Amino acid sequence: MKDKSILLGVTGGIAAYKSAVLCRQFIRAGARVQVVMSEAACEFISPLTLETLSGQPALVQMFNRNRSGVPHIEVADAADLFVIAPATADFLARTAVGRASDLISAVTLAYRGPVLAAPAMNTNMWEHPATRRNLETLRTTCDWRFVAPGSGDLACGWTGPGRMAEPIEIFEAAEAMLEGDLCGRTVLVTAGPTVEDIDPVRFISNRSSGRMGYAIANMAAQRGATVVLVTGPTALSPPQVSELVQVRSALEMRAAVMDRVKDCDAVIMVAAVADYRPEKMSEHKLKKGPGEKERAIKLVRNPDILEELSKLPNTKQQPVRVGFALETEHLATAAREKLKMKKAHIIVANLATSGFGGTDTEALIIDDAGREEPTGSLSKTSLANRLLDLLIARDWQAD
Ligand code: CTP
Numbered sequence: 001m002k003d004k005s006i007l008l009g010v011t012g013g014i015a016a017y018k019s020a021v022l023c024r025q026f027i028r029a030g031a032r033v034q035v036v037m038s039e040a041a042c043e044f045i046s047p048l049t050l051e052t053l054s055g056q057p058a059l060v061q062m063f064n065r066n067r068s069g070v071p072h073i074e075v076a077d078a079a080d081l082f083v084i085a086p087a088t089a090d091f092l093a094r095t096a097v098g099r100a101s102d103l104i105s106a107v108t109l110a111y112r113g114p115v116l117a118a119p120a121m122n123t124n125m126w127e128h129p130a131t132r133r134n135l136e137t138l139r140t141t142c143d144w145r146f147v148a149p150g151s152g153d154l155a156c157g158w159t160g161p162g163r164m165a166e167p168i169e170i171f172e173a174a175e176a177m178l179e180g181d182l183c184g185r186t187v188l189v190t191a192g193p194t195v196e197d198i199d200p201v202r203f204i205s206n207r208s209s210g211r212m213g214y215a216i217a218n219m220a221a222q223r224g225a226t227v228v229l230v231t232g233p234t235a236l237s238p239p240q241v242s243e244l245v246q247v248r249s250a251l252e253m254r255a256a257v258m259d260r261v262k263d264c265d266a267v268i269m270v271a272a273v274a275d276y277r278p279e280k281m282s283e284h285k286l287k288k289g290p291g292e293k294e295r296a297i298k299l300v301r302n303p304d305i306l307e308e309l310s311k312l313p314n315t316k317q318q319p320v321r322v323g324f325a326l327e328t329e330h331l332a333t334a335a336r337e338k339l340k341m342k343k344a345h346i347i348v349a350n351l352a353t354s355g356f357g358g359t360d361t362e363a364l365i366i367d368d369a370g371r372e373e374p375t376g377s378l379s380k381t382s383l384a385n386r387l388l389d390l391l392i393a394r395d396w397q398a399d
Contacts, residue, residue, distance in 0.1 A: 006034070010037045012044060015120035017045050019050065025168070025171045032056075035054050047060060062106060080114075088119075092119065093131070115142070120163065120164030124158075146242070147173045149163050185224075185391075187225045187227050188229075188319070189270060190232075190305070191214055193234075194273050194302075200283075200285055201285050204274060209235070223385075226242045230271070243260075258308070265317070266391050269322065278298070322344065326350060
């Protein structure tokens with residue numbers, strides 16, 4: 001953060017008061033901060049507050065005859081990172097269509113570097129399809145990163161998602177974007193179980209908690225990667241990632257992975273994907289027949305997502321494919337077989353006794369160069385970091 005130039009954009013929502021704390025955090029960390037505010041933001045926080053904290057005049061007006069130069073281009077060119085907190089629904093909408101109707105949107109349009117936005121708005125506005133679409137546009141076409149809002153009591157009296165993330169979360173995400181050793185990398189992680197429906201009330205699933213996958217997604221994001229987390233249903237609150245995709249069945253997970261794999265440096269398949277699904281899901285709840293003693297449900301094989309990834313058309317950059325194997329016996333043999341069968345580059349194998357649901361885990365990591373590393377007992381976070389270190393050590397090479 002030291003000597004980095006942060007452009008801090010503040011738009012007009014009640015969360016604007018938190019931007020003062022964020023500004024202070026950047027300054028304390030040694031960054032230079034240039035504040036640019038929308039006029040609406042000035043209704044919520046005085047420019048003087050941010051000027052005093054940043055030591056620089058806060059820019060609000062597009063036209064100022066007492067000033068020389070072209071400020072919206074100058075500040076856009078000078079910044080290492082543009083952080084917009086809060087980013088209102090209206091600001092996101094204007095930006096998604098490329099408007100430059102006031103100073104802050106003109107700066108946004110002129111800026112070419114990395115952007116981190118912390119949306120804040122009422123729950124209904126956050127969930128509105130137009131807002132979802134605008135976020136998607138900015139994320140996919142402009143590479144924006146978001147610090148997702150938290151859930152809780154909102155100033156408007158509602159309770160739900162929409163409250164701006166805390167300044168410390170935004171600060172840490174900004175720090176990772178500037179300094180993390182995974183900066184510039186995109187990692188797709190799958191997590192949790194898949195759920196295969198039998199009828200509207202019954203399903204087949206497994207006991208995966210999702211904790212290992214979430215730990216990897218979290219650490220990768222904290223180390224600066226762009227993280228796509230494709231997750232089956234879990235009871236956990238998801239980490240701050242660039243894209244969260246919630247799926248249910250193996251087929252949905254496969255579609256989500258295949259849609260997003262193109263630009264990934266690594267795909268880490270931690271999900272406990274169901275190997276089989278009912279041949280067909282009954283539209284109505286299945287009833288037992290009179291005197292029926294047995295019921296057979298025909299299951300059919302699900303596609304193997306990890307294996308399918310090895311058959312992707314040959315593009316310039318193939319992602320490193322990492323599989324997880326949960327076993328109850330013969331750990332090393334099963335891991336070697338899975339590495340070969342699924343043409344993975346790395347397999348992380350652990351025993352069900354140490355892996356499922358617990359906090360610590362003991363794994364064996366094997367790779368396509370024949371290396372085998374027993375990790376000893378580690379927290380899931382440490383195992384996540386160990387795996388990410390291995391991806392760096394192999395320089396993200398798939399072959
Ligand atoms: N996997 C997958 N698609 C499936 C099944 C598994 O992508 N349909 C991935 C998992 O995400 C994991 C790896 O393959 O990374 C190993 O999963 P595991 O369930 O241990 O292996 P299986 O191939 O299902 O073998 P088995 O259940 O017979 O041990």
